[in-house]
Amino acid sequence: MKRIIDVHGHLGEYALFHNPKNSADDLVRRLDSMGIERLILSSNPAFASDYKFGNDLTADAVKRHTGRLFGYVVANPNYSDETEEEFNRCLTLPGFVGVKLHPSTHNYPLDGEGYRPALQFAIRRNLPVLIHFWFTDSRCGEAAVRKVMKNFPALRLILAHFGGPDNAFKALPQLYRDFPTLNFDTACSRSPKGIIEFLVKEGLENALLYGSDMPFYDPGSQLGKVEFSSISEEVRLKILSENAVKLFNW
Amino acid sequence: MIDSFVTIGRAAAPESVPYLAPEELLSDMTRLGITEAYCSDYKALEYSAGEGNRLLRQNLKPFGRLHPVYVVLPGISDSSIPDNVKIVRAEPLRHGYSMAEWCSGDLWHFLESRRIPLLLDAGEQWDALHTMLTAHQELPVILTRVGYRCSRMLYPLLKIHKNLHFEISSFIVNEGVKEVSSLFGAERMIFGTDAPRTAPESAVGTLKYAGLTDEEYSLIAFKNIQQLTGGVK
Numbered sequence: 230m231k232r233i234i235d236v237h238g239h240l241g242e243y244a245l246f247h248n249p250k251n252s253a254d255d256l257v258r259r260l261d262s263m264g265i266e267r268l269i270l271s272s273n274p275a276f277a278s279d280y281k282f283g284n285d286l287t288a289d290a291v292k293r294h295t296g297r298l299f300g301y302v303v304a305n306p307n308y309s310d311e312t313e314e315e316f317n318r319c320l321t322l323p324g325f326v327g328v329k330l331h332p333s334t335h336n337y338p339l340d341g342e343g344y345r346p347a348l349q350f351a352i353r354r355n356l357p358v359l360i361h362f363w364f365t366d367s368r369c370g371e372a373a374v375r376k377v378m379k380n381f382p383a384l385r386l387i388l389a390h391f392g393g394p395d396n397a398f399k400a401l402p403q404l405y406r407d408f409p410t411l412n413f414d415t416a417c418s419r420s421p422k423g424i425i426e427f428l429v430k431e432g433l434e435n436a437l438l439y440g441s442d443m444p445f446y447d448p449g450s451q452l453g454k455v456e457f458s459s460i461s462e463e464v465r466l467k468i469l470s471e472n473a474v475k476l477f478n479w
Numbered sequence: 480m481i482d483s484f485v486t487i488g489r490a491a492a493p494e495s496v497p498y499l500a501p502e503e504l505l506s507d508m509t510r511l512g513i514t515e516a517y518c519s520d521y522k523a524l525e526y527s528a529g530e531g532n533r534l535l536r537q538n539l540k541p542f543g544r545l546h547p548v549y550v551v552l553p554g555i556s557d558s559s560i561p562d563n564v565k566i567v568r569a570e571p572l573r574h575g576y577s578m579a580e581w582c583s584g585d586l587w588h589f590l591e592s593r594r595i596p597l598l599l600d601a602g603e604q605w606d607a608l609h610t611m612l613t614a615h616q617e618l619p620v621i622l623t624r625v626g627y628r629c630s631r632m633l634y635p636l637l638k639i640h641k642n643l644h645f646e647i648s649s650f651i652v653n654e655g656v657k658e659v660s661s662l663f664g665a666e667r668m669i670f671g672t673d674a675p676r677t678a679p680e681s682a683v684g685t686l687k688y689a690g691l692t693d694e695e696y697s698l699i700a701f702k703n704i705q706q707l708t709g710g711v712k
Binding site: 245246247248249251255259263279314339395398409420421423424425427428443444445446447448449450451452453454455456457458459 | 494495507510514578626627628629630631634649651652653654655656658674675676677678679680681682683684685686687688689690
C-alpha cells in the first residue's frame, strides 16, 4: 500500500468561513478513508485567536491519536517574549514535531524581530518550520523568505501553498536553487494545470511534500493533483511520503 | 465522467499550460477517464463572443467527445445559438454588464424559455444572483468557480432555488461535496475541472475521494449534466 503523509493540516473551527468536519476524530476518520497514514497539524485558534489555547488543543488531539496526528507548535510573534517558554512547554509533550508560523493572521512580518526566538529555537532543536507563504503578502512573501534564509541558513522551512496566487509557483525553482534546503507543500486552493509536472521538471522532486491544508481544503482535491499527475511513480512516492519521512526523521 | 467546464485555445495571458489544440485536451481526458467535455474558447471570452463561438463550433466538429459551449452576452437573439449547443456560459463581471433584469433580463428569459443550462460566473454577487434566480425559476443555472469560503452564501441559495447547481472545480470545502449531497441532494452538483486554469486532477480527486455512494457519484460525474442538456428545447 502506498504510504501517504500529509504535512499540512489544521484542527477546529474557523470563524471566517464554514469548514465542516474539523474535529480530531473527523480528521482521523478521513485519513482512514483515504489511506493516509499521518497528518501534521496546528489548530486554528493557535493562529486565529489565542495561540496558547490553540497549542493546547493540538496537544490533546495528538495525544488522543498517537501515531496518526502530529503537531506543529505555533508561535505568535506579538507575544515573542513568551515563545521560549511556550515552545519548551509544548515540545516536552508527545507528538509535536515542528513549528508553524502564520505571518498573515498574526499580522507580523516573517523577517521581523518577533519571529526570531521561534526561528532560533527551531534551529537549535532541528525542527522543520511550516510557513504560510504568499507572494502578494509582504509579511510572508518571497523577499521575507529570502531575508530569513540569509539570516538563518540552517532553517528547514516548508513553504506552503506554492506561494499562492496565479503564477507565483513559477518563481519557486529559482528560489529553490538559491536555497536548496527549502521544501514546498502542495496545499493550494487553485493549482494551475501542469503545476506538479512543471516543478518536478525544474528539479524540485526532493523538495515537494504532500500537504492538504485540511479541513480548510478538502484533501481529495489536494491528493488528486498529486495522485493523478503525469509524473513517475518514483517521484510520486517521494512527494506523497518519502520526502516527509526524511525531513521529519521518521 | 463528463467535464462541464473547460476552456480551450490561446489566452492572452495564460495562467497555466493552455490547451492549444483539441487533441491536447483529449489526451488529458483519456488519461483521467473523462469521456466528454463541454468547452468554450478563449477567443469568445477575450475577443468576440460571436466570432469566437463560431470558430469554436467549427474547430470542434471533428471531435465527437468535445461539445461547444457558447459565451453569451445581453442582446443575444434566438438565431445566435445553434441547436447542437446545449450549454452556454456567462461572465457578467468580465464582460461589463449587470445580472439585473434591466440589463440582462431578456437574455435570461431567452435561455429560460429554451431551458438552456447556463454556466454562470456570478463573481460572488449573491444578492444579484438571488434576484435573478427568483425571476427565472425555470432557468438551469450552473454556478462556476464556487470557492471554499462561500458556503454561508451558497447553501441558503441552494435551499431556496431548486434550479441552482454548481460545478465542483473550485468547491474544495472539506467534505463539502458529501455535505451538499446530504443537505440538498447530489443533483445540485456537476463535475467540472475548469481546466486549464485549474489542474483537472484536482476535481477528479474531489469527486473520487468524496466518499459518495455509487448513485451520488454517477449523478455528479455525468447524469446531472446529461439530464440538464437533455432538457434543452
